[in-house]
């Protein structure tokens with residue numbers, strides 16, 4: 001197989017693909033036949049694409065003006081404060097926290113503390129949170145760290161890997177960049193105290209082992225970098241008397257799987273998303289049939305090989321039409337669903353539909369689709385427990401020794417205690433974030449999870465850039481200014497409910513609106529958005545979507561005498577793009 005790349009000093013001469021990796025060439029041949037109406041769908045997609053590219057062409061003078069204007073504006077930017085003087089805290093050492101830490105180093109921020117409640121880095125992919133059978137849905141192309149591709153072998157890079165392998169990759173990145181030693185492990189952040197007079201935050205942290213509390217700070221900004229820390233379980237009546245056990249997928253480790261198989265426990269798996277698919281597949285692949293899969297409504301998934309294709313000329317052409325499909329989803333989610341079906345991108349686990357509020361965004365490869373089509377499921381809405389039964393809305397029930405809830409995750413930010421000048425503050429779950437990043441009412445808190453610009457860890461580079469731009473470049477903003485700007489944003493996105501976990505909404509539509517918001521606010525350069533979308537959907541590769549918000553030259557840190565050095569520091573990666 002190919003050679004590993006991106007880590008010159010740690011590179012091993014050869015990269016043998018571990019067992020947990022499924023290269024693109026092995027993910028299987030699609031089994032589905034095109035439906036009878038497929039030619040009509042192709043005509044629709046082709047016509048829509050022509051309309052889309054005609055609109056782009058008509059708007060091109062405006063787009064060029066916007067690109068040139070923004071470039072000139074960027075040249076006028078100056079630092080009002082040295083990034084070296086900023087003090088930042090990052091909560092979470094998953095892939096986002098690590099990528100953000102790395103990027104801060106590149107753009108001149110030296111005082112960064114990372115807090116992680118577990119004894120190791122890795123987040124979702126670590127043994128603390130991953131469930132038995134967790135497999136990444138995207139390819140490694142869109143899971144790579146900036147400048148540190150998983151592999152140089154395109155076949156492997158486009159393939160899927162198991163969680164254990166993602167974890168190893170995260171460690172490889174952290175080792176190569178010496179990031180782990182900069183993370184404070186076993187450190188659970190309990191509270192954030194904001195002093196409005198000083199515009200700073202102080203954290204209270206407890207040692208996850210001993211419970212001992214300490215404080216850290218002051219910080220100019222605290223970045224929440226946790227996407228899926230907490231499993232969501234519905235609270236059903238009768239749970240206390242239930243004779244079996246119930247657990248969320250975050251607690252369904254290899255040990256629980258082994259116990260289920262050893263004792264032949266009757267299992268009910270509840271959910272229709274990625275986790276439910278993985279759990280059902282994991283049980284099936286383990287040769288275990290004593291389970292029932294229940295979902296309320298079926299989800300739609302991407303066909304892996306359609307979205308993250310092998311960049312053949314035909315697939316590139318198809319990728320070009322996909323750009324049109326994505327942007328039309330921003331206009332109408334029903335039309336977006338029809339276009340997705342028409343271009344052959346969608347797969348329904350359960351019966352097909354066009355309700356894009358039930359579009360998961362996970363990706364199923366042909367092998368997974370084939371295997372899942374042999375796993376029976378039932379539709380039902382669990383409402384209570386009774387003795388050893390899970391009872392459904394329609395009055396039917398299922399006997400269960402174990403109920404596995406594959407019912408989604410939340411970021412966990414609502415577990416933080418917040419105070420402002422000593423008074424308790426509650427985060428409004430519906431309040432919009434300024435630039436989809438900063439909490440206007442509590443401006444020392446920002447969320448890299450809400451700033452979901454793109455796939456994979458690379459997106460967290462943007463959190464670092466926007467933090468420095470906000471704190472050290474643009475004029476200070478009042479709470480009212482931030483509120484007003486946030487209110488004008490099209491996309492729903494709060495720090496509690498990141499749009500990417502949206503319920504009763506279409507995440508893809510919100511994602512398009514989110515980018516429109518950031519372009520109109522001058523954060524995302526319009527050409528950067530198109531370049532990124534072109535790379536991912538058409539060329540089958542990913543580099544970070546660059547905000548290019550930082551002035552080309554960086555001032556040096558304060559000298560010991562407290563005077564600002566006049567010498568300009570060499571432009572870092574953020575300043576030279």
Ligand SMILES: Cc1cc2nc3c(=O)[nH]c(=O)nc-3n(C[C@H](O)[C@H](O)[C@H](O)COP(=O)(O)OP(=O)(O)OC[C@H]3O[C@@H](n4cnc5c(N)ncnc54)[C@H](O)[C@@H]3O)c2cc1C
Pocket residue numbers: 091092093094095096097115116117118121122123124125135136137138187188189190225226227228229274275409412449455456
């Ligand atoms: C079941 C499941 C499957 C997924 N599959 C995919 C996939 O296939 N492809 C994909 O791109 N994405 C997938 N995701 C989304 C995935 O979570 C993210 O893409 C990625 O792991 C997010 O990284 P992160 O660093 O933002 O957050 P996380 O991985 O959630 O890491 C957050 C870290 O913050 C820590 N933390 C939380 N609260 C505190 C606190 N108070 N104090 C200190 N530390 C704290 C947590 O312990 C954790 O280590 C999946 C998520 C789930 C739940």
